[in-house]
Amino acid sequence: MSLLKNIKLVSIFTNREIPFFYYFLLISILLSGCQSSVVLEPTTTTFSVATEPPVVPTSTMQPTVQIGLEESPIIIGYIVSGNQTNIENLAETMINNLEDKTSYEIRFEAFTNPQQAFDNLRQGEVHFIFIQPLTYLAASERDLIVPLLVSNHFGLYNYGTQFFTNIDSGFNTYFDEKTNKSTTTADFALRQFEGMRPCWTEPSSLSGTIIPHGILAKNGVSFLPPAYLQNPSATIRALYIKGVCDFGATYSYSGDPRTSSQVINDLPDVMDRIMIIWQSDAIIPSLGLSASVIVPPQVQSDLKNAFLSLLSDENGKAIVSEALQYDIQGFLSIEDDYYDALRELVKAANINPYQHLGY
Known part of the structure; x- marks a missing residue:
């Protein structure tokens, strides 16, 4: 715009007409200058997100x-x-x-x-x-x-999970102690736990929390918020005394938590009082x-x-x-x-x- 002002001033002080050609030339220059002045530089915005680092693409992860x-x-x-x-x-x-x-x-x-x-x-x-x-x-x-x-x-090489209840709770068992195998599918055996409260061990335990939860969810069995008791022995004890939860789950194939010294020394009749309802396959590596x-x-x-x-x-x-x-x-x-x-x-x-x- 200052250039136009200068042109106008030149025209006034010289008191001479500027030919049309020069006006056309000057306007072309001004327009090209305006176009270059409105080009915006790209900007970047950095966000700080409290989450895991991004995954580096495999193709770039090459040993140097x-x-x-x-x-x-x-x-x-x-x-x-x-x-x-x-x-x-x-x-x-x-x-x-x-x-x-x-x-x-x-x-x-x-x-x-x-x-x-x-x-x-x-x-x-x-x-x-x-x-x-x-x-x-x-x-x-x-x-x-x-x-x-x-x-x-x-x-x-693998182990599994198994569901327990107190014999007085009125649940039906679908597990054969002699063959150490379940006698029916999870869908049929575990539907009786609908709306009941489980005792889990701790949140990261595969056999005591995550896998039994997954089995119930996969078979459409909903349950009340669980009681977390940290370890298998505590789960068996809670089922024994009753009132804490309706059923519990712990590891299977690699042992029986009912026979641990922390349990059976204090609860000698635990094998008769706490029964296995159903046992999964050995699916945990x-x-x-x-x-x-x-x-x-x-x-x-x-x-x-x-x-x-x-x-x-x-x-x-x-x-x-x-x-x-x-x-x-x-x-x-x-x-x-x-x-x-x-x-x-x-x-x-x-x-x-x-x-x-x-x-």
Whole structure:
């Protein structure tokens, strides 16, 4: 606009007419200047969201250096539970054996913080990890890992859940103690719990909370808000005394909570008073070994075979059990569909596995 003003002033002070051609030329220049002046620079707005970090696309998660060398060793991670200490030193014999079998440089890293282990896995800083089922599902949903092995823990690769009630509660049992099997489907056996109150253990327990919840939800059985009693023994005790809840659930196949010393010493007639209503299949995998998707297939195969070979060695089971502070009687090769039955029930219970890392 100042240019137009100047043009006008020139015209006034010179008292001369400006030819039409110059007006046309000057207007064209002005218009082009106006167009350039209204171009807006893009701006960005940053939002701070209190949630998990975004998933890094698998295609970008590539190792920058060859792993298994002295300067870039393979990292095997493990999320420790409870008050376990000195795990990395206890794993030294296992790591030495794996290095001898593969010629790779290997390090063992124990995590007391499940979130830190998950973040390191996401960032490609952990190459293999011993992982519990819910943590596996969280990592699998994000395409972070490839399952390799599941462990045989005290003779079982999987365990399940079972529903209990007090014999005086008037519920019908559909479980054969002699064959250790249910005699009908969950849909039929558990509909009698409609509108009743369960005793669960704690929110992250697969056998004591999440899977029984999922089984009920999958079969359309609604229930009252649960009482959380933290452990299986407390669930059995609550059913024994009555008044806390109508039914409860705990682990199955790996033992019977009614026979634990915390229960039977105080309640010697508990086996007669508390009965099993129905038992699931063994659908909860034991501790598994998975590889990060950034690990080359040949390295995945080498480590997997090294673990299988180690367990066949004399004292191999004891070496791995000592390293993990977790009974290992064997390993079974698996693929992702090994977790499908579990995945279905976790989804039916409306559980986000990421909120239960370490389990």
